[in-house]
Amino acid sequence: MTLAPDTFTFVADLVRQRSAIQLEAGKEYLVESRLLPLARDAKAGSVDAYVRALRGVPQQREYDRVVEALTTNETSWFRDVSPFKALTDHVVPELLGARPGTSSLRIWSAACSTGQEAYTIGMSLLDSAPNLRVQITATDLSEEVLTRGRSGRYSQLEVNRGLPAPMLVKHFTRVGTDWEISQRLRSQVTFSKNNLLHAPPVGGPYDVVFLRNVLIYFDLATKRDVLRRVRGVVRPGGFLFLGAAETTIGIDDGWERIPVGRSSVYRLNARRAA
Amino acid sequence: MSTLTPFDTQISAIAEEVFAAMIDGEPGHLVALPDGAPLTDPVYAWVDMHAGVTGRALLATDVATAHDLARALLQMGADEPVGEADLVDAFGEVANVVGGNLKALLPVQGTLTLPQVGRERPDLSGATQVDAVALMWRGQPLDITVWQI
Amino acid sequence: MRALVIDDSRAMRRIVSGILAGIGYETAEAGDGRQALDLLEAGETFDLACIDWNMPVMNGLEFVVAVRANRAWRDMTMMMVTTESEHGQIVRALAAGAHEYLIKPFTPDAIRDKLELLGLVPQADLIEEPV
Numbered sequence: 001m002t003l004a005p006d007t008f009t010f011v012a013d014l015v016r017q018r019s020a021i022q023l024e025a026g027k028e029y030l031v032e033s034r035l036l037p038l039a040r041d042a043k044a045g046s047v048d049a050y051v052r053a054l055r056g057v058p059q060q061r062e063y064d065r066v067v068e069a070l071t072t073n074e075t076s077w078f079r080d081v082s083p084f085k086a087l088t089d090h091v092v093p094e095l096l097g098a099r100p101g102t103s104s105l106r107i108w109s110a111a112c113s114t115g116q117e118a119y120t121i122g123m124s125l126l127d128s129a130p131n132l133r134v135q136i137t138a139t140d141l142s143e144e145v146l147t148r149g150r151s152g153r154y155s156q157l158e159v160n161r162g163l164p165a166p167m168l169v170k171h172f173t174r175v176g177t178d179w180e181i182s183q184r185l186r187s188q189v190t191f192s193k194n195n196l197l198h199a200p201p202v203g204g205p206y207d208v209v210f211l212r213n214v215l216i217y218f219d220l221a222t223k224r225d226v227l228r229r230v231r232g233v234v235r236p237g238g239f240l241f242l243g244a245a246e247t248t249i250g251i252d253d254g255w256e257r258i259p260v261g262r263s264s265v266y267r268l269n270a271r272r273a274a
Numbered sequence: 275m276s277t278l279t280p281f282d283t284q285i286s287a288i289a290e291e292v293f294a295a296m297i298d299g300e301p302g303h304l305v306a307l308p309d310g311a312p313l314t315d316p317v318y319a320w321v322d323m324h325a326g327v328t329g330r331a332l333l334a335t336d337v338a339t340a341h342d343l344a345r346a347l348l349q350m351g352a353d354e355p356v357g358e359a360d361l362v363d364a365f366g367e368v369a370n371v372v373g374g375n376l377k378a379l380l381p382v383q384g385t386l387t388l389p390q391v392g393r394e395r396p397d398l399s400g401a402t403q404v405d406a407v408a409l410m411w412r413g414q415p416l417d418i419t420v421w422q423i
Numbered sequence: 424m425r426a427l428v429i430d431d432s433r434a435m436r437r438i439v440s441g442i443l444a445g446i447g448y449e450t451a452e453a454g455d456g457r458q459a460l461d462l463l464e465a466g467e468t469f470d471l472a473c474i475d476w477n478m479p480v481m482n483g484l485e486f487v488v489a490v491r492a493n494r495a496w497r498d499m500t501m502m503m504v505t506t507e508s509e510h511g512q513i514v515r516a517l518a519a520g521a522h523e524y525l526i527k528p529f530t531p532d533a534i535r536d537k538l539e540l541l542g543l544v545p546q547a548d549l550i551e552e553p554v
Contacts, residue, residue, distance in 0.1 A: 076532070157291055157528065160533040161530075169513050172510075176379060291528055292528045364432075367434050371527045374508060383511050
């Protein structure tokens with residue numbers, strides 16, 4: 001089944017306006033597969049028919065669902081593994097070393113989806129620095145994923161995605177067919193709605209920001225804007241984690257790239273921040 | 275003597291996950307069928323759960339559907355013939371995965387028997403039916419019942 | 424990298440072997456714990472074993488215990504791949520010496536995620552794939 005060109009153009013425009021994410025030509029399959037469940041829900045015979053109906057009678061709620069369907073990524077726990085090791089073994093020791101007497105850290109998990117990254121940060125720090133007070137702000141565009149994140153409940157298929165078994169048995173209990181993360185970890189994470197195109201969330205200034213696999217969707221000007229806004233809420237000497245295919249280099253020179261193991265982190269230049 | 279509490283909607287939730295993850299590669303192909311549909315050429319697969327009380331998860335579908343299930347699980351072509359051993363293996367494994375996940379919902383940790391598959395419905399005289407769920411996979415009926423035996 | 428897939432279901436062995444082959448593994452299969460031990464005793468070596476729990480002859484937990492009892496096999500990483508999914512069962516398998524635990528049903532990505540955690544993905548295959 002092939003998607004009609006005007007369906008793709010309409011959806012790509014809608015997603016770009018709402019989220020600044022660019023769906024380039026060749027992503028028709030993505031539109032088709034992500035919107036198929038919505039088309040089924042709406043009892044439309046195809047994605048084309050679904051989008052045609054939507055264009056005929058615009059509905060904000062349904063537009064939101066389309067944007068959410070195309071911007072929500074499947075998410076795993078220790079996604080890429082190495083960033084979390086860099087956090088516990090390098091970033092946190094350096095932050096604590098630079099500010100002796102520090103007993104708390106504020107962390108922002110941006111585009112958090114259903115919360116796996118935020119809770120992974122929480123579990124990693126609870127195991128490596130149990131006395132540290134950690135406050136994590138987790139944000140996303142979608143109210144639906146935030147609600148799920150807040151519940152701290154995940155299906156069997158979700159806990160299978162990159163959560164080490166020792167951490168599963170240590171931090172989760174079974175509730176029916178789901179697994180629920182401990183109250184202690186849930187109490188560390190605050191979920192709130194935020195669009196990266198607008199002002200950053202309250203809860204800062206942050207010591208560490210996770211903004212992974214988000215910039216790849218934006219054009220250069222938007223990347224620059226987003227990084228500038230993030231810079232405004234990071235403490236001097238604070239750290240930024242990006243996705244493996246992303247960098248600040250050539251986009252925003254307020255950051256210093258620091259190789260850690262096989263990945264890199266970015267430290268906010270003290271000079272800039274001062 | 276303790277009794278088995280109905281699993282209710284958790285049965286279809288588990289079955290949907292099993293089919294989406296391991297058989298279809300996407301959700302949406304296994305759906306509830308409120309009124310059920312009769313099987314014309316049935317085959318059965320079951321596992322028993324021993325956890326203080328003994329329960330049996332029994333899956334039933336038509337042989338042709340079980341062949342399609344085996345083709346999907348074994349990644350065979352649409353017209354490839356399915357041998358008896360493949361049917362037994364594939365349908366039995368579906369019963370095993372569904373049954374294992376149901377067992378985990380029981381209040382007492384228990385054990386699971388190896389799956390059995392047969393053209394005859396296993397003897398359930400004296401057993402009490404706890405749950406009955408009628409599902410449809412790719413347009414064909416698939417029933418799951420749970421029994422206390 | 425070599426993996427041993429131990430499951431009494433041929434369908435399940437084929438699924439797991441297929442996923443591992445796609446990641447770059449050479450795979451061997453065994454239908455129960457005893458057959459798997461026979462391969463190890465014959466001198467075959469594996470980086471990874473994916474182990475079902477409920478099997479005839481010798482179950483997966485017994486296999487894990489047997490492997491742990493032999494120092495020659497301590498470099499093999501053991502991951503349970505089973506429908507046994509109670510909290511207590513996972514604890515039991517880890518205590519017996521399993522390194523990881525994957526619950527059936529699983530998606531192909533889940534196996535890959537677990538191997539990444541274990542550092543068992545061949546390096547050439549570690550490429551970030553943007554949507």
